[in-house]
Amino acid sequence: MAVYTDITEDELSAFLADYDVGTLMSYRGIAEGVENSNFMLHTTGGQFILTLYEKRVDRNDLPFFLGLMQHLAERGVSCPLPIARNDGELLGELSGRPAAMISFLEGMWPRKPEPWHCRETGKAIAEMHIAGEGFALTRRNALSVDSWRPLWEKSVGRVGELDAALSGEIPEHLDFLETNWPTSLPTGVIHADAFQDNVFFLENSFSGLIDFYFACNDFLAYDVAILLNAWCFEKDGSYNVTKGMALLAGYQSVRPLSASEIEALPILARGAALRFFLTRLYDWLMTPPGAMVTKKDPIEYLRKLRFHARVKTAAEYGLQG
Known part of the structure; x- marks a missing residue:
């Protein structure tokens, strides 16, 4: 907002x-x-x-x-x-x-999410995925893998204002993701932006989801990958496997992930991190001075992107079984 x-x-x-x-x-x-x-x-x-x-x-x-x-x-x-x-x-x-x-939806978003917040968020998104079945309208994800290189090209001329070395690193991530992005995972309506400030809690229980203005049709597991990025990293950039375990358990208590979704999760999480890095980078560089808007640091998602590039299996995120 x-x-x-x-x-x-x-x-x-x-x-x-x-x-x-x-x-x-x-x-x-x-x-x-x-x-x-x-x-x-x-x-x-x-x-x-x-x-x-x-x-x-x-x-x-x-x-x-x-x-x-x-x-x-x-x-x-x-x-x-x-x-x-x-x-x-x-x-x-x-x-x-x-x-x-x-x-108006009563509630507050958690400034310091705990594992139980992550579990309830995973559960809520899974319930949304199931409830979205049968929705008559569709909307393609305008910020999926085919949009990332054009978005990068809009920012690359000024990326030196952040870090000149990125002009070599980001194309390598783009090449990998464009080559390896999944093509046949289960699809449906996803929230695509269920960050902490879009999930409300009231009196220590889940209150509701807000801000559906990135919602679209895409891989359901991509929404899970966005959640891992949004909820399971600490401020120092470290991944909290306890939170990841809780989030994935909450999601799977409602909608179990398929074997193909589990296999694809590291690639999806890497792609989600790149997507948010690129949109944050663009906004960081292009938002006009004086706009009443909170600009978000793209470096946060650069660190997450580098983490996901090293992940081999979904078990490293805390997936059980």
Whole structure:
């Protein structure tokens, strides 16, 4: 979440007139993440999240994102729901941007995740994978392996601002992943961005998943690989196998991984680390000064990428059995 587009109180009040949510009491920007402009709203009807979809989000994808939240909620997944306008539409427009009102989900994301957080997150993502079956809309993963080299090429001219040696190292990872990326693993709807700040807990129990704006159709095990990257490394860059063991056990308690998924997990995890390194690198270099956004350090994912390149089997991640 972030704020790229500012809004005035008059603009917001006029926008809210098309919703049955009461009158505006207060609002503030949410300065986390890198994709859209987000605001916390307090109205006489309750608390809501207002999202303005910025230029990096294709408006044609919005029915998928909003429809997916409805589909998952109907099947028991705890997640926010889009609020319909008075005319029944889920999308409006504010400050020249497509905009949606989303229900507020109680909870907090864990600043210092423990193994039990990892277990519950793995379980929640597996439940989401199963609940996503039958969703009528599809969306290809625009940030999968075929997008990584073009993304690198947009940043390579300035990568010396971070580390000049990367101009030789990153193409080697790209070559390996493009050659060895799996082609026939089980697929479905994945979250693709279930980082700690997108998984909420309340009173020591799982509360829900938020931020489905990277959701897409891809290998289900790729979502697991993203979780390993997001949840199982410590601040010093070391991999915590206890957390990995808990996360994988939680996932497999709902949806056991196939033999082919287990075999592919080191490659998928390496690819996930490269994907987040490249998008963080691009944002680090290209985000304009003064934007109300938290830029995330790409070096964190460079270290993870190097770790995964040394992993031989999924057992090194803590997979049991």
